[in-house]
Amino acid sequence: GAGVSQTPSNKVTEKGKYVELRCDPISGHTALYWYRQSLGQGPEFLIYFQGTGAADDSGLPNDRFFAVRPEGSVSTLKIQRTERGDSAVYLCASSAGGLNTEAFFGQGTRLTVV
Amino acid sequence: AQSVTQPDIHITVSEGASLELRCNYSYGATPYLFWYVQSPGQGLQLLLKYFSGDTLVQGIKGFEAEFKRSQSSFNLRKPSVHWSDAAEYFCAVAGTDKLIFGTGTRLQVFP
Numbered sequence: 001g002a003g004v005s006q007t008p009s010n011k012v013t014e015k016g017k018y019v020e021l022r023c024d025p026i027s028g029h030t031a032l033y034w035y036r037q038s039l040g041q042g043p044e045f046l047i048y049f050q051g052t053g054a055a056d057d058s059g060l061p062n063d064r065f066f067a068v069r070p071e072g073s074v075s076t077l078k079i080q081r082t083e084r085g086d087s088a089v090y091l092c093a094s095s096a097g098g099l100n101t102e103a104f105f106g107q108g109t110r111l112t113v114v
Numbered sequence: 115a116q117s118v119t120q121p122d123i124h125i126t127v128s129e130g131a132s133l134e135l136r137c138n139y140s141y142g143a144t145p146y147l148f149w150y151v152q153s154p155g156q157g158l159q160l161l162l163k164y165f166s167g168d169t170l171v172q173g174i175k176g177f178e179a180e181f182k183r184s185q186s187s188f189n190l191r192k193p194s195v196h197w198s199d200a201a202e203y204f205c206a207v208a209g210t211d212k213l214i215f216g217t218g219t220r221l222q223v224f225p
Binding site for chain 2: 035043048093105107
C-alpha cells in the first residue's frame with residue numbers, strides 16, 4: 001500500500017484482556033514509531049524501532065506494554081491485562097531514516113477498554 | 115527536557131481571515147521543528163518542517179512558519195483561511211530519536 005496501515009481501526013476489549021495492535025509501515029522504511037494519543041492531548045511517544053531492534057522504548061508506560069518488529073517491517077504493539085486508562089488512539093509512523101526524513105503516520109487504532 | 119507548548123487550545127476564525135497558531139519549544143540545541151495537521155478520522159499530515167537555514171519556511175496548503183530562536187517560537191501562519199483548514203494542529207520538536215508533540219490547537223472556521 002501507499003501509506004502506513006494500522007489494524008484494526010477500532011478495538012473494544014474488556015478490562016483485563018490482552019490486545020494486539022498491528023502496524024504495516026511504508027515499504028522500505030527502516031524507522032517505525034508508536035505513539036499514544038489520549039483525548040484532547042498530543043501524541044505521546046511509546047517506542048521507536050530502527051530495523052528489528054527497539055532503539056528507544058523509554059515511552060512504554062509499564063511492563064504491560066510490549067512491541068515487536070521481528071522482520072524489520074510489520075510491528076505489533078501488545079498490551080497485557082488492559083486497564084480502562086489504556087483507552088486511547090494508538091498511532092504508528094514510519095520513516096526512511098532519522099528525524100530529518102519525514103515521518104508518515106497511519107490513521108491509528110482506537111482502543112476502548114470497558 | 116525537550117517540550118513543546120501550544121498556548122491556544124481552541125481558535126475560531128472566519129473564512130478568509132488570517133491565522134497564527136503559537137508554538138513555543140524547549141530544547142538545548144538547535145531544534146528540528148515540525149507542524150502537523152490532523153483532520154477528523156485522518157492520520158497526522160506534515161505541513162512543514164525547519165531544520166536549518168532560512169527561518170521562514172513554506173509548507174503545503176499555503177501555510178508558513180517562522181523560527182525565532184530568541185523567543186523559542188515556531189508560529190504557524192496562513193494569510194487567508196479556508197473552511198477546509200478546520201482541523202487540529204500539532205507543533206513538534208525532534209528529540210534525540212523521536213518527535214515530541216504539543217497538546218494541539220483546534221481550529222474552527224466560520225463561513
